[in-house]
Amino acid sequence: MMYLHDKTQPIAVTVAIPTYQRSQYLLDALQSVIGNNFPFKFEVIILDNGCDLNLQKSVEDIAQTTSVPIRYIPVKELGLHNGRNLGAIVAKGEIVVYIDDDVIVPSEWLESLCQPFNNPKVGGVGGKILPKWEAVPPDWLKVLDPSYFSLLDLGDSDRDMTFPETPYGCNMAYRRELILSLGGFNPDGIGGTWIEWQRGDGETGFAYKVYNEGYRIVYSARAWLYHRIPAQRQTHEFAYRRTIKGAVSNAYFYCRQVQLSRSRLCLQAVKYILKMSLSSVKQLFKSLQSVEKRLPQELDTIYYAISALYILRAIVDPNIRYWIAKPDYWPKQVIPEEFSGLIC
Template sequence: MEHNSSSDVSIVIPTHSEKRWASLTRTITSAQTQTHPAAEIVVVVDHNPEMANRVKLTFSGVTVLENAYARGASGNRNTGAFHTRTPFIAFLDDDTVASPEWLAYQLTPFADQSVVGTGGGIIPAWAGPRPAWMPDELLWAVGVSYTGMPTTTAPIRNVWSANMIVRRDAFLAVGGFRTGFGKLGDQNRPEDTELCLRMSAAAGGRWMYVPHATIDHEVPADRSTFGFLIRRCYAEGRGKVQMAGLMPKDQELGAEKDYLRRTLPRAVGRNLTRAMTGRGAAHALQAMAVVAAVLAAAWGGGVETLAGIFESAPATTDNV
């Protein structure tokens, strides 16, 4: 597949730890071997000068920058994005491998001027066996595409920054990712969803999901545990409440409500039916995993809501 020009898109790859050196190498190689060549590949290192120097010495033809903002993925991505000069900016995480036609496929919807951004399919690359208790509807918890997403190119409310392309002027108009809000340490706030909502609102544009513009996303063994799922859902519940506090009052989390009301109940019903008709105990475990995930997210959302109430409550003093 061909596109208009080989100079219309730059790829930004944030990274932070040499523990990911092997995966970063695979990410950069996949970016360099696209059928639609990028004008520039920018690797941004998050407050790790030694690693930044190693990237510079190892990879020719790659721009290496250091995060110009506070530590975190949002500032890391902004540093790279603000450096670029192309009409489109693509983002990959440092634990992904893009398919050869990823850029070509995902740039196509931008022929429509109302499209402010696109995202593509994310395929799990499990370090070990996929957990039998993990239903397709919960694959978002490990950062990959899940049941309930479109199966053909279609409008979507938001995409993920591991596989995202933005129209540069729309991205700059809202100031990029919200720094201080994204992933840092054990915090897992949806900075990519929040960006998508701001860009759509500001430009009056839309996002498109291109499922065949795929990347592989590594899923390490420590993210394949039930404990990780519960922690991730709890963090997501807290993060969505935080995000809702940043949104206009008339903008609701409609996608989340539809997922909770339709997609997850169907998953529970389907798996319970299969379990009761003798098609394997794994289906019962998948139904239980969905219920546990919902409870964990609700728990996180409740904790964050209470925290917000206490923070906003006026201080009182005793009368003297």
């Protein structure tokens, strides 16, 4: 097995960037990545869920200006993790680094993120994620957990993470062999509807599998980047949507952990219903208070309600049960011949 200090590896690292209808953000992110000072050869793969021909042309134009290999790959199955899984399949690097299309990285970011992999016991790395507010955030926003905006700050020193601590998808890296052998990422975003029933646990679920294999996951404070947060994400509607998505993903995770045991699901559904009822009463008493005091209670009520509803559906709906029980979610897209046969 080769690690980053082995310079015989033609491409040591693949930076995979899924994108969907945010071409300018993507191009800004790409420019910041190829501007990195990295002592090993790396490539960048753009995984476009929008199949945007104009974006493809822009990426190809940038590729002509840099020595960093850049590939544009259209992703025909909608979903963030369909892109991430496809990126792992076609990656040439031993380490696959994932960022979102709305980040900006500093020049030493990639080296800092990959350095912990020199230890063979490290299976994954998550970097610090700082906000780049594109509008002045309203005062009530401070009541939301930083995870609503995929912000991660565990301090200024590198350290091991422990579950439920996991890297966030806009700044993480894993060994490619682990992604392939552990079945890739379970999808956590497939469309734009309010409730996405066919949703998974994404990077949280994958990190859990890595921990279970006995690998370490390291938090790297030095591998920081900026996550752009536009005005449209600073709204109550965004907070409601984020809460719903989180509830579905966490309920999905629980269903898989108990292997869809109906008795355990029934018990968990009752617990969520009781919590929802109690939260609803608290919400009623806070209904006339300020938004800073009212909103967290509203979000708790929504979270428990959606969690209960998802688990009840997992008890009775065969389509949901089939979805949850799938061993993996590899994309059905035809893979180029040179990358065939790489899924373990």
